[in-house]
Amino acid sequence: MVEAPEVYIVPNFISEGYFTAKVIPRELELTGAVTIKNHQTLRYCEPVGSDPRMTDLLLHRAAEVARDAPPQNTSLVIVAHGTGLNENSAVAAKRQVAAIRDRAIYPEVVAAFMEEPPEISEWMNLTTQTYVVVVPFFISDGLHSYQDIPVLLGIQSENSAPASQQDVFRHNPYELRNRKLYYAGAIGTDPMMADIILDTVDRFDQQHD
Amino acid sequence: MIEQLLQECLRSGPIQLGELVVREVEPGRFVIRHWKDDESQQKLRIETSSIAALEIVRYDEQGNYRALKGAPNLRTGWELRLESVPEVRQAIDYFYPGAFSTWLGFNRGEITPIDLRQTLTRQTGMYRVTQRLADFQAEELAGRFCHSHSGCLRTILWTIDGKAPEKYLPRSKFDPQADQLGECRQEHTKDGPAGARPHHVPFLCVEACNLFVAEARKIVKVHSE
Numbered sequence: 351m352v353e354a355p356e357v358y359i360v361p362n363f364i365s366e367g368y369f370t371a372k373v374i375p376r377e378l379e380l381t382g383a384v385t386i387k388n389h390q391t392l393r394y395c396e397p398v399g400s401d402p403r404m405t406d407l408l409l410h411r412a413a414e415v416a417r418d419a420p421p422q423n424t425s426l427v428i429v430a431h432g433t434g435l436n437e438n439s440a441v442a443a444k445r446q447v448a449a450i451r452d453r454a455i456y457p458e459v460v461a462a463f464m465e466e467p468p469e470i471s472e473w474m475n476l477t478t479q480t481y482v483v484v485v486p487f488f489i490s491d492g493l494h495s496y497q498d499i500p501v502l503l504g505i506q507s508e509n510s511a512p513a514s515q516q517d518v519f520r521h522n523p524y525e526l527r528n529r530k531l532y533y534a535g536a537i538g539t540d541p542m543m544a545d546i547i548l549d550t551v552d553r554f555d556q557q558h559d
Numbered sequence: 560m561i562e563q564l565l566q567e568c569l570r571s572g573p574i575q576l577g578e579l580v581v582r583e584v585e586p587g588r589f590v591i592r593h594w595k596d597d598e599s600q601q602k603l604r605i606e607t608s609s610i611a612a613l614e615i616v617r618y619d620e621q622g623n624y625r626a627l628k629g630a631p632n633l634r635t636g637w638e639l640r641l642e643s644v645p646e647v648r649q650a651i652d653y654f655y656p657g658a659f660s661t662w663l664g665f666n667r668g669e670i671t672p673i674d675l676r677q678t679l680t681r682q683t684g685m686y687r688v689t690q691r692l693a694d695f696q697a698e699e700l701a702g703r704f705c706h707s708h709s710g711c712l713r714t715i716l717w718t719i720d721g722k723a724p725e726k727y728l729p730r731s732k733f734d735p736q737a738d739q740l741g742e743c744r745q746e747h748t749k750d751g752p753a754g755a756r757p758h759h760v761p762f763l764c765v766e767a768c769n770l771f772v773a774e775a776r777k778i779v780k781v782h783s784e
Contacts, residue, residue: 351660353560368684376681435684 357392358551364399364489364538365442368435383558395554398538399442399487401546405449407537408485412456415522415534416483425458425477426450429470429499430487432463440466443487456483464498471502474527481523482531489538505533561660565651566644573757576662577655577712578633578740580757581647589647591639591654594740597757603638609646611639612653627770628655629711629762631740658713661763665716665735672716673766675724682772688783689775694719696778702727704774705764707739713764714739735761 359378361370374380378392385392412426428450430443440463447461458479462470473482484503486495500506505524523530568574569589573582580597584590591612596603606615619625619632633654641647651659664670675697679689692700701724704710714735715724723733731737738759 351561351657372683376683 352390355390357390358395358554359392360395360547360550361397362489362538362547363397364430364487365439366397366400366436367439368433370397371436371438383554393554393558395550397442398489398543398546398550401549401553403542403546403549404442404537405446405453407540407542408446408487409450409453409455411485411534411537411540412483415485416481416532419481419483419523419530419532421455422457423479424456424481424483425460425479426456427460427462427470427473427477427482427484428487429462429464429484431494432466434466446487464494464502469502470499471504473503473531474529477529480529482529483534484531485534486536488536491536491539495536500533503531503533505531561663562644562648564663565648565659568758568760569644569647571758574760575738575757576651576658576760577629577762578631579651579654581651582757587642589641589644591641591647591650593633593635593637594757595635596638601636604636606637606639607641609639609641609650609653611637612650616654627711627768629713629764631707631709631712655762658762659760661765662761665761665763665765670716670763670765672718674721675717675719675767678717678767678772679775686772686776688779689772691779691783692775696782697775698724698726700771700774700778704771705732707732707741711764712739713762715764717764717766735763 432440443461451459522532569583581591
């Protein structure tokens with residue numbers, strides 16, 4: 351399908367983890383960062399989620415979705431998948447949380463996960479501020495960000511309409527137990543992602559020349 | 560190479576791949592339609608970029624998400640007008656990812672179908688349990704999930720322990736030359752114009768897909784509870 355002699359493979363994944371470390375190399379029969387086979391050179395890049403601009407993207411999404419929430423009274427929750435299958439899966443989200451904390455915009459910044467603790471369903475106990483902004487650290491608005499996380503947050507019931515027909519982002523803010531909750535779309539849908547993919551390729555060349 | 564071959568194919572006449580009919584209407588101008596629209600007189604919505612295909616393939620007529628792109632439920636009512644072979648190739652890849660290249664590889668003898676046992680043995684994580692799928696369950700699943708009428712239009716080239724899963728599927732399901740739209744198409748065109756039939760491009764399945772594996776997981780899970 352791809353005939354070029356030089357091929358860069360950029361995983362459109364939010365973090366290093368089980369899929370980038372195991373499944374993609376297995377399925378593409380990669381032997382390392384550079385694999386030469388059938389007269390083609392395959393270069394296996396980092397996932398897009400490792401790009402340094404992810405921090406800006408997350409902050410941009412948070413500010414955009416909660417325009418009327420005063421940052422000094424806001425808890426920011428970065429929600430990611432997390433999995434018991436690979437310890438790196440949660441690392442990217444935790445790294446982003448640390449970078450956002452360093453910027454001192456929000457008094458409280460926490461990471462929460464779907465499949466490992468601290469779990470996103472506990473958001474009420476993980477945060478203390480009146481305003482809570484939840485940004486999914488995901489590539490696309492798919493089943494997890496459209497359906498699973500809203501259910502875990504308690505802003506949607508389990509048996510609702512198909513994910514593709516919902517408008518979960520249009521009801522912000524959700525008022526729950528004296529809190530105002532804002533829920534953002536996945537960051538991977540941002541137009542900046544195309545540039546990030548190209549930069550990922552450049553970074554590969556800088557690191558492997 | 561792929562584009563050159565696509566160009567040559569289209570020069571010699573319209574092609575049909577899955578539910579698509581692709582033709583070069585005049586040099587350098589191409590039209591892609593749903594085969595049902597190719598013979599009807601109804602007004603079609605005109606699109607002029609391959610990217611429109613991404614939207615067309617996403618939902619069926621009822622608005623359900625089409626997870627399986629090979630399913631025989633592509634929407635009708637549109638016409639893609641494209642002005643270059645790379646655009647045509649891109650559109651075909653949006654409709655049927657990898658299908659045209661797979662056919663070229665097949666012609667060159669470069670395609671090795673993967674036995675289902677090999678596919679399942681390779682699975683890890685939550686799909687590891689699919690290794691426990693029995694042969695009879697795999698046959699039943701193929702009969703239901705891959706059937707050309709309601710499942711998928713691809714021609715199956717893979718095997719289960721070296722044997723084609725033909726217990727619940729017609730012989731034609733394994734024949735690259737057979738048109739998987741088959742009877743359905745004949746019925747539809749019975750009264751239609753007797754124009755030149757498009758050249759049939761085999762739409763091949765060389766390995767059970769991840770949706771098949773996900774179904775296999777459900778079967779194993781139900782039986783182990």
